[in-house]
Amino acid sequence: xxxxxxxxxxxxxxxxxxxxxxxxxxxxxxxxxxxxxxxxxxxxxxxxxxxxxxxxxxxxxxxxxxxxxxxxxxxxxxxxxxxxxxxxxxxxxxxxxxxxxxxxxxxxxxxxxxxxxxxxxxxxxxxxxxxxxxxxxxxxxxxxxxxxxxxxxxxxxxxxxxxxxxxxxxxxxxxxxxxxxxxxxxxxxxxxxxxxxxxxxxxxxxxxxxxxxxxxxxxxxxxxxxxxxxxxxxxxxxxxxxxxxxxxxxxxxxxxxxxxxxxxxxxxxxxxxxxxxxxxxxxxxxxxxxxxxxxxxxxxxxxxxxxxxxxxxxxxxxxxxxxxxxxxxxxxxxxxxxxxxxxxxxxxxxxxxxxxxxxxxxxxxxxxxxxxxxxxxxxxxxxxxxxxxxxxxxxxxxxxxxx
Amino acid sequence: xxxxxxxxxxxxxxxxxxxxxxxxxxxxxxxxxxxxxxxxxxxxxxxxxxxxxxxxxxxxxxxxxxxxxxxxxxxxxxxxxxxxxxxxxxxxxxxxxxxxxxxxxxxxxxxxxxxxxxxxxxxxxxxxxxxxxxxxxxxxxxxxxxxxxxxxxxxxxxxxxxxxxxxxxxxxxxxxxxxxxxxxxxxxxxxxxxxxxxxxxxxxxxxxxxxxxxxxxxxxxxxxxxxxxxxxxxxxxxxxxxxxxxxxxxxxxxxxxxxxxxxxxxxxxxxxxxxxxxxxxxxxxxxxxxxxxxxxxxxxxxxxxxxxxxxxxxxxxxxxxxxxxxxxxxxxxxxxxxxxxxxxxxxxxxxxxxxxxxxxxxxxxxxxx
Numbered sequence: 150x151x152x153x154x155x156x157x158x159x160x161x162x163x164x165x166x167x168x169x170x171x172x173x174x175x176x177x178x179x180x181x182x183x184x185x186x187x188x189x190x191x192x193x194x195x196x197x198x199x200x201x202x203x204x205x206x207x208x209x210x211x212x213x214x215x216x217x218x219x220x221x222x223x224x225x226x227x228x229x230x231x232x233x234x235x236x237x238x239x240x241x242x243x244x245x246x247x248x249x250x251x252x253x254x255x256x257x258x259x260x261x262x263x264x265x266x267x268x269x270x271x272x273x274x275x276x277x278x279x280x281x282x283x284x285x286x287x288x289x290x291x292x293x294x295x296x297x298x299x300x301x302x303x304x305x306x307x308x309x310x311x312x313x314x315x316x317x318x319x320x321x322x323x324x325x326x327x328x329x330x331x332x333x334x335x336x337x338x339x340x341x342x343x344x345x346x347x348x349x350x351x352x353x354x355x356x357x358x359x360x361x362x363x364x365x366x367x368x369x370x371x372x373x374x375x376x377x378x379x380x381x382x383x384x385x386x387x388x389x390x391x392x393x394x395x396x397x398x399x400x401x402x403x404x405x406x407x408x409x410x411x412x413x414x415x416x417x418x419x420x421x422x423x424x425x426x427x428x429x430x431x432x433x434x435x436x437x438x439x440x441x442x443x444x445x446x447x448x449x450x451x452x453x454x455x456x457x458x459x460x461x462x463x464x465x466x467x468x469x470x471x472x473x474x475x476x477x478x479x480x481x482x483x484x485x486x487x488x489x490x491x492x493x494x495x496x497x498x499x500x501x502x503x504x505x506x507x508x509x510x511x512x513x514x515x516x517x518x519x520x521x522x523x524x525x526x527x528x529x530x531x532x533x534x535x536x537x538x539x540x541x542x543x544x545x546x547x548x549x550x551x552x
Numbered sequence: 553x554x555x556x557x558x559x560x561x562x563x564x565x566x567x568x569x570x571x572x573x574x575x576x577x578x579x580x581x582x583x584x585x586x587x588x589x590x591x592x593x594x595x596x597x598x599x600x601x602x603x604x605x606x607x608x609x610x611x612x613x614x615x616x617x618x619x620x621x622x623x624x625x626x627x628x629x630x631x632x633x634x635x636x637x638x639x640x641x642x643x644x645x646x647x648x649x650x651x652x653x654x655x656x657x658x659x660x661x662x663x664x665x666x667x668x669x670x671x672x673x674x675x676x677x678x679x680x681x682x683x684x685x686x687x688x689x690x691x692x693x694x695x696x697x698x699x700x701x702x703x704x705x706x707x708x709x710x711x712x713x714x715x716x717x718x719x720x721x722x723x724x725x726x727x728x729x730x731x732x733x734x735x736x737x738x739x740x741x742x743x744x745x746x747x748x749x750x751x752x753x754x755x756x757x758x759x760x761x762x763x764x765x766x767x768x769x770x771x772x773x774x775x776x777x778x779x780x781x782x783x784x785x786x787x788x789x790x791x792x793x794x795x796x797x798x799x800x801x802x803x804x805x806x807x808x809x810x811x812x813x814x815x816x817x818x819x820x821x822x823x824x825x826x827x828x829x830x831x832x833x834x835x836x837x838x839x840x841x842x843x844x845x846x847x848x849x850x851x852x853x854x855x856x857x858x859x860x861x862x863x864x865x866x867x868x869x870x871x872x873x874x875x876x877x878x879x880x881x882x883x884x885x886x887x888x889x890x891x892x893x894x895x896x897x898x899x900x901x902x903x904x905x906x907x908x909x910x911x912x913x914x915x916x917x918x919x920x921x
Contacts, residue, residue: 184829185829185830186830186846417829418829420827421829422827423827425825427821427822427823428815428817429586429811429814429821429843430586430587430588430843430844430845430846430858430859431843432805432808432842432843432844433839433840433842433844434841435840437839438838439837440835440837441833441834441835442833443832443833444830444833444844445830445846446588446845458830459830
């Protein structure tokens, strides 16, 4: 018998994150490394723990190996309780058949039993691709105060960007009367953050109803939320203030990392927990120069580093220059190489005097400029040149001649 | 002999009295070292990586920080159904200054453990060592006792250390007490011994009944009675026996070959983890030839230093040849050279402190300068 939990969090981590290209070739988006020692999922997981939520289900489907291994028994996040904690929930076979998760709502529907074990009053639905720090308790209080069936966290976005988001139109008291998915002419600037609190009894009812509909895509945003609104349920928008960023694209992932170096950005990394690699402190040589950067354990820096983020165990060779880039665990930038405005994935080697990425000011046609991405376990040969916006597959070798 | 048949047994308070500054509030085993470690991390990781499942740590005094650091032993993979880390505080409230009575005092723990052998170790040696080579060596030679030694100059803090005269097969011919320390290289025995538990306890009981409490004498006499062998640790190893040794070892970490050997990724050194963010270098930072742990914020100039977790270096600060322990704050426009700064110290803006190569200054825990 499981002790009752007032709140259970369900974290949607099954999506492929195809917009991240080679970075999610072999791992799910929430497992993508972020901020020098974290993975994206550390943020919602740490938020749960810091909000006193002790039961977390992670819905996995696409390439779950790295994510499952990383979550393990949940100990780094204090989610290894005797009767609660974190569980990775993948699709499974049952007496009446087997099915992949066909949509976000279906994924929760298939795990109704998991949630029911805890007999919760509320369920928090989170996504695994956002960087932010939030106290879900405050949102829950708001939800209770309003007597809502569903509360959706919203963030104020600039009007000219509002058409990229799902916009919620509300009355003055915050009650939602309309969803506007990526509107051409937004009526408000309340963008949904993809964080929902439901009263479990209501949600369960709508999940079961939605499942029975043949023409539904079983998605929260497209199906379940509109159905609840149509039925006249009390749905509220909870305004969140603070740093929040969707890191679903290469550009936004790069920007969110760079935000960590910006003194004007309010996001701090205190109380964000992660699994820590067992590596010694990093070493900075006499020839090195480091400005405005983050450096994790196990790195060896012999070259020049500016506006960059080094994950654990990265080596920057002598006279190499790394500028405005993100270098993921175990990568090696050899002597004299230049890496700029780029993301270099795990264990990749950038050979001597190779040049990866370009500065925006050096590109004549700005539309062709973008962040360069090198996949994991790749070797960029000596003197090879990789242009702006290029994306190099993981597990490959690129020589100077090919280029 | 398999490693799971060996009990690890560590003395936490080795040479505590030789580093009175650092051991004022802690025992040798929990002295912070190398930016993110405590001394005991090395021997504990070596035992765990060698496949030893059970380790007892004899704690004599000031062991709160030790208990806090090693916790349940889970960081070293020593907290499972069949593996344990046990802190052994003074039993019956008694502490002893000699090894014979100390070991006898713990006979219950030693005799109740299921292992047949015991590996005794001091806590003040920094090395990355695979004990399996000693276990194989011991079995191959049918040894009763194997002593682990290092060939080199004896660190200055050791009073009358034991040195070994070893033949080409590794058999110990003689054990000497070295009267004067000097620059000559000898086979120094630091206190690591592999022996059958039964044999150890028998010797301890015999010695006690004869009121023979001098462990050096007991070891000297053992070569007449037993097959005593010695195994050389040929890798990098540093015994901390004085504040100068401590300083020198930390500075040794600037050498790539030392780091590569000590932090061999196949045999990692484990430690208690703190959730620090990666270290942040500001626009005005300049760091040369230094070891930096996570959670630091650096806006000043740092050269030839070891910075522990969560250290802050203000703008315009010039810090060279310093060892800075965790969460210390060094203000703006300070100037420090050859200073060992303990935990949670605040150095206010504009202060200057100058030690010297052979005489580093020490600033105690929680001081405000």
